[in-house]
Amino acid sequence: MSGQRILVVDDEPQIHRFLKPALEVSGYQVLRAMTGAEAQALAASHRPDLVILDLGLPDCDGKAVIAPLKAIRDVPVIVLSARDQEPEKVAALDHGADDYVEKPFGIAELLARIRTALRRAAPPPGTRPMVFGPVSIDTVHRVVQREGQEVHLTPKEYDLLLLLARRPGGVVTHRQLLTEVWGPAHRDDVQYLRVAIGHLRGKLEADPAEPRLILTEPAIGYRFAAE
Amino acid sequence: MTDASGLIDKAETRDPRLLWAARWLLPPAAIAAITAAGLSAPDLVGVTSLPMLYLAAVVASALMGGRVAAILAAVLAFLAYDLCFIEPRGTLTIQHREELVTLVTLVVVALLTGALAAGRTHALGIARRKAHLAQALLDVSAGLARATGPEAVCETLAAEMARALGGRVLVLLPGAGDDLALAASLPQVKVLVARDRAAAELVARQRQPAGLGTARVGDAGHRFLPVLVNQRLLAVVGLSLPPEHKEGQALLGGMLEQAALALDRAQRARENLAAGLTRETERLQATLLSSLSHDLRTPLAAVVGAASSLRALGDGMDQATRLDLLTLIEEEGERLNRLIGNLFDMTRIEAGRLAVRRDAIDAGEVLGQALARLRRIDSSFRVDLHAEPDLPAASGDAVLLEQVLVNVLDNARKYAGAPEPVDIYLRSEGEWVVIAITDHGGGIPPGELDRIFEKFYRAGGADGRAPGTGLGLPIARGFLKAMGGTIRAESPAQRRGGTRFTIRLARRGGVQ
Numbered sequence: 124m125s126g127q128r129i130l131v132v133d134d135e136p137q138i139h140r141f142l143k144p145a146l147e148v149s150g151y152q153v154l155r156a157m158t159g160a161e162a163q164a165l166a167a168s169h170r171p172d173l174v175i176l177d178l179g180l181p182d183c184d185g186k187a188v189i190a191p192l193k194a195i196r197d198v199p200v201i202v203l204s205a206r207d208q209e210p211e212k213v214a215a216l217d218h219g220a221d222d223y224v225e226k227p228f229g230i231a232e233l234l235a236r237i238r239t240a241l242r243r244a245a246p247p248p249g250t251r252p253m254v255f256g257p258v259s260i261d262t263v264h265r266v267v268q269r270e271g272q273e274v275h276l277t278p279k280e281y282d283l284l285l286l287l288a289r290r291p292g293g294v295v296t297h298r299q300l301l302t303e304v305w306g307p308a309h310r311d312d313v314q315y316l317r318v319a320i321g322h323l324r325g326k327l328e329a330d331p332a333e334p335r336l337i338l339t340e341p342a343i344g345y346r347f348a349a350e
Numbered sequence: 351m352t353d354a355s356g357l358i359d360k361a362e363t364r365d366p367r368l369l370w371a372a373r374w375l376l377p378p379a380a381i382a383a384i385t386a387a388g389l390s391a392p393d394l395v396g397v398t399s400l401p402m403l404y405l406a407a408v409v410a411s412a413l414m415g416g417r418v419a420a421i422l423a424a425v426l427a428f429l430a431y432d433l434c435f436i437e438p439r440g441t442l443t444i445q446h447r448e449e450l451v452t453l454v455t456l457v458v459v460a461l462l463t464g465a466l467a468a469g470r471t472h473a474l475g476i477a478r479r480k481a482h483l484a485q486a487l488l489d490v491s492a493g494l495a496r497a498t499g500p501e502a503v504c505e506t507l508a509a510e511m512a513r514a515l516g517g518r519v520l521v522l523l524p525g526a527g528d529d530l531a532l533a534a535s536l537p538q539v540k541v542l543v544a545r546d547r548a549a550a551e552l553v554a555r556q557r558q559p560a561g562l563g564t565a566r567v568g569d570a571g572h573r574f575l576p577v578l579v580n581q582r583l584l585a586v587v588g589l590s591l592p593p594e595h596k597e598g599q600a601l602l603g604g605m606l607e608q609a610a611l612a613l614d615r616a617q618r619a620r621e622n623l624a625a626g627l628t629r630e631t632e633r634l635q636a637t638l639l640s641s642l643s644h645d646l647r648t649p650l651a652a653v654v655g656a657a658s659s660l661r662a663l664g665d666g667m668d669q670a671t672r673l674d675l676l677t678l679i680e681e682e683g684e685r686l687n688r689l690i691g692n693l694f695d696m697t698r699i700e701a702g703r704l705a706v707r708r709d710a711i712d713a714g715e716v717l718g719q720a721l722a723r724l725r726r727i728d729s730s731f732r733v734d735l736h737a738e739p740d741l742p743a744a745s746g747d748a749v750l751l752e753q754v755l756v757n758v759l760d761n762a763r764k765y766a767g768a769p770e771p772v773d774i775y776l777r778s779e780g781e782w783v784v785i786a787i788t789d790h791g792g793g794i795p796p797g798e799l800d801r802i803f804e805k806f807y808r809a810g811g812a813d814g815r816a817p818g819t820g821l822g823l824p825i826a827r828g829f830l831k832a833m834g835g836t837i838r839a840e841s842p843a844q845r846r847g848g849t850r851f852t853i854r855l856a857r858r859g860g861v862q
Contacts (some may be wrong), residue, residue: 133840137652140678145659227651229658
């Protein structure tokens with residue numbers, strides 16, 4: 124894992140001042156950018172393995188940088204944002220960001236998110252079933268098992284589970300799930316999603332009232348727990 | 351002529367003294383003159399031409415003085431002609447039948463012309479009054495159409511009504527509750543006397559005229575009338591000379607209608623504007639809040655991030671890195687403290703909770719303390735100080751002034767971005783102690799110069815500007831105001847740019 128390059132994009136020098144030594148001590152190489160333009164130039168020339176992106180950039184809206192960064196290489200992007208910026212976070216995730224961390228954050232939390240995002244970025248999408256604790260998903264035969272017992276899912280529930288499971292540890296927004304599973308016409312029908320997630324939890328979670336597999340990100344979406 | 355009668359009355363009666371003269375003095379004078387001429391110059395004015403002359407006098411009297419004057423002239427002519435020129439003279443006895451015809455003709459013609467002339471005068475008066483009425487209404491409408499705010503509408507209304515009706519005109523606007531506020535008056539008055547206020551308030555409550563010449567509060571100096579739209583009271587108008595004629599009242603009614611429409615329009619326009627302003631304010635506040643949240647959270651993120659990095663990863667870091675992270679925590683902590691201090695100051699200013707001392711202070715000494723504080727933030731900060739020798743003491747609060755100077759100098763430091771030191775001049779000007787702070791940066795665009803003292807305003811927009819809360823200059827202005835001083839910004843301060851802030855405090859013992 125060490126030696127991977129992380130591009131940190133933030134216009135505040137004091138953020139760089141602690142992130143750079145912390146990431147370097149953790150075994151990453153750090154690239155620093157203060158603006159969106161600088162970030163794109165560095166992404167093109169140095170091909171980072173992960174991008175940490177502050178949404179408030181001096182030269183542009185941080186969200187607008189995500190797509191160009193991803194176009195250069197399908198690099199995981201973790202967004203830094205404030206807690207009171209829910210719409211900003213959702214928009215960033217809808218624009219293709221993989222995860223977000225709220226400022227202020229402890230370094231341990233950020234490092235955990237970085238590890239998850241990097242692991243996800245290099246998944247072995249082979250034919251072996253995906254296993255998450257007691258739950259396994261056999262994508263070839265479309266069979267889901269819990270503790271070895273087959274669980275019957277409707278096609279929509281299966282699609283939903285697969286979408287979440289393909290990004291373990293990452294956040295998928297309501298809109299992304301609705302658009303993919305129900306179609307763009309239903310992209311705002313969050314109620315459909317709530318019902319389906321409720322059913323999924325009932326079938327897969329040991330205690331649906333305290334889910335450990337499909338976690339709720341209030342007002343944003345759902346996160347599939349990476350064990 | 352203009353004070354008491356006004357346009358409408360003038361059209362009908364002209365000056366009453368003139369009318370009285372035309373009615374009672376003109377006929378005897380004319381008849382006397384003709385009679386005297388007939389008696390003294392019988393060759394020139396023959397007895398046969400006299401009836402024609404008397405007739406002319408009767409017609410003239412009718413035209414000038416109306417029916418009464420015509421009859422008076424005819425009677426006088428009859429008497430004068432009979433007494434002085436018809437035999438036997440000195441008596442009313444008539445001997446010749448044709449002379450009787452002459453006399454009767456004189457009287458009948460006098461009555462007829464009198465009636466005709468009087469009718470013509472009356473018709474002319476009505477026509478004139480109607481023309482004046484139309485003109486006056488037109489003037490009011492035109493004036494009201496040009497007026498933009500409710501206050502301007504009231505001013506225009508008072509001016510036009512005073513011109514058209516004469517006397518004094520008061521316009522009152524309803525405020526909160528039953529309160530009426532004097533919005534305009536012509537000729538101007540400062541306050542409403544008690545009886546007038548009582549009458550006006552009665553009008554506001556009952557939506558009916560009251561005051562002078564009415565049964566309600568009849569002893570008031572003005573008659574008060576409501577200005578209504580759909581029974582909604584928009585204003586109350588007071589008149590010291592309410593019109594008594596039908597036409598005058600019609601004009602008044604028309605004016606009040608126009609006023610109601612204009613006031614309604616002006617109030618709606620203002621409400622729309624206020625709604626727009628509220629939306630703009632809300633949008634601005636959302637921006638400010640997000641900007642403030644960003645400003646507070648960034649140093650906090652640095653503190654939490656650096657501290658957690660030290661705790662989790664410190665063992666793997668070299669000594670220099672660990673020290674730098676500790677320094678970062680300290681610096682960002684201080685920065686947070688300054689931000690919170692600024693917010694606190696602003697809150698105190700806005701709540702009016704500022705305890706201000708008016709001591710004799712040495713501006714130079716306070717400046718020294720401010721500079722020392724700034725150097726703790728930025729050790730490379732340089733100034734060129736030019737202080738007048740024996741500067742008089744200023745009246746103010748040393749603690750507040752120090753904060754003012756720190757804020758203004760910090761602003762110069764952050765925005766000037768120039769290598770030249772900041773120029774500071776300390777001098778006395780008349781009753782003022784002046785501190786002028788000039789930077790050598792790019793200056794402030796003219797459009798933004800007015801806004802830099804606004805709360806949360808920062809040059810350069812929402813993000814990517816120099817760090818700060820956008821509170822430094824508003825606080826400086828708030829503190830100075832509390833100390834009785836002023837602050838002003840000029841840009842460009844010299845040929846190539848730069849900004850100059852001029853701070854004035856009263857000299858101790860000078861103006862307060």
